[in-house]
Amino acid sequence: MKITLQVSINVLLALFVLACNSKNDPVIPSPGAIPDKISGTITPVGTVTGAAVTVKIGPNGGKLESVDHRIRISIPAGALETEQTISLQPLTNQCPAGKGNAFRILPHGTTFSEPVSITFQYRETDTNGSTPDFLRLAYQDKKGIWQSPRVKNLDTIASEVTIETTHFSDWALFQAMYIEPKQSTLNPGGHQQLTVLQTIDVGDPKKEYALIMAEPLSAKYIEKWALNGEGLLTPQGSRAYYHAPSWIPDINPAAVSVFFNKSLTINGKEYKNIRLVSNILVAPEGLSVQLDRGDWHTYPGGANINGTLNVILGRDGNESASVAWKGGPTGTFHWTKGPDVTFNLVKPKINYMHLYGLGPSLSGGLLTVDNSDETWVTGTFTVSPAGWIDRSKVKPETGVSSVKGVFRVRRID
Structure with missing residues (x-):
């Protein structure tokens, strides 16, 4: 009854809008193209x-x-x-x-x-x-x-x-068909429902479709769901439920895929071997860093996205971690020798960075940032090898490490 009432309200509202614009x-x-009935x-x-x-x-x-x-x-x-x-x-x-x-x-x-x-x-x-x-x-x-x-x-x-x-x-x-959500971010131990949705009638041979509000695709088209990553995936027809591990996983984001067991006909064209993918990032709030595949350390912090030098900074006591980049708020960036794209981890005795050796040489790896959410800035990064310097020695020592990172932080106004 609630759904029927909502549909009626939507129809009346839309007809009212159209009536108000009837003169233009x-x-x-x-x-x-217009059917005799809606x-x-x-x-x-x-x-x-x-x-x-x-x-x-x-x-x-x-x-x-x-x-x-x-x-x-x-x-x-x-x-x-x-x-x-x-x-x-x-x-x-x-x-x-x-x-x-x-x-x-x-x-x-x-x-x-x-x-x-x-x-x-x-x-x-x-x-x-x-x-x-x-x-x-x-x-x-x-x-x-x-x-x-x-x-x-x-x-x-x-x-x-x-x-x-x-x-x-x-x-x-x-989009005529898609997984919802297309991508998402969860806390470790969180869970997410995924649904395959359609906005046109799959299999209908019409040359022109009247669109519908997105609704689940019939389960008869689903062959299987698959997970590339850690956690648990429970398929249920056109829906699946993902339960994230209670830790930050090694493969991150996880990729949830759905495969179809039948060809799909849309606008008279047949599609085979179709796969749709949703990426799910598992990250606690803050900027988390892993050194040499050891334990993760999460630094509470935020993001300053200002269009010039964008910075994500986390701090825990006298330790801090940051990534910074020039350019768009969303994208994939390579580390630079200059200040354009940088990584820094400051500990009481040792500093880690995106440069290594006496040259210094530029570290490999990438910084990936997603700024599309209204609340969160999310992403991942790798620094391999990362350079470090131990400042506690009379003669500072240097070396290399591998660094992985993931972040989910709020914007700072």
Whole structure:
């Protein structure tokens, strides 16, 4: 009863939003695309998040691309009879399982004599918990339902998904199938439920789908779940339950995979040997360091992500550990001889760092940072070999060690 009531409220809210915009309808459907009754999920229309990009295109055709290169419109010669002003405007993405901004392509109501190509460029994060094969494009019709046409081309080298259409609407990139959560972080001993979700009807031969809010995939498609890492994985059909070890594991993050026992048909295309993966990082709060595969030591601390020199610092009494890097708040970074990417561990007598020897030589290893969560900055690092200097000796001694690290810290304002 609670679910039915919520659906009714959502439908009434969406119809109210559409009615308020009836004088200037922001979405125009393609002829015959709207079903006689509501068969998909209604969502509100996206709100504008940036300035529009415009260009005049006539009978000879032309192209238009967003400022962030996220979307590109290609209008072939002969598609328009007269010159028109075409525009692209970024919107909030209301599409189920939507990725990044949606875009309003104007003027709505424009129809073309030849199909127009719409291409979205996807990023690596858009495929988290899924695969490029399950990325789709959708437009929002006049009833507020998202419709997904067949993919014309998927280019995994250029990271692009392309469809063809004869009309303009609000368009978005979304995932047709994925694991939820796509990635997560747990305390040692914590647990996580994982679910395989779909936003279109798998196996339906339709050329165009009305999207649904994400729901579990039928268990008949699941062959097995698998865990690469420590802990316990308990499969239950389209769901699985991961229980993390009570310690920081050696393989971190752990990879939970789901395999399918049947081919999947989406938009008329058959997919075989599909595997989806969710990565689960196991880390206590703080910056944790392991020396030479010994016991882990966790230093309570925080993250200062400021766009210039980003620092994660932990401290425990008179000991401290830190990693610092210049560049984006998320990514993979190599240690540098200068101050751009650094590691330091300061103990009462010995200091460890990302340099070693008298040269000094630059340590191998990587720093990986994820700043996508609203609360936590997480990541891992390795320093191999790490250099150390013992300052307690009359003549300081030097040597090398192997260092592993993991962190889960809050941002410091």
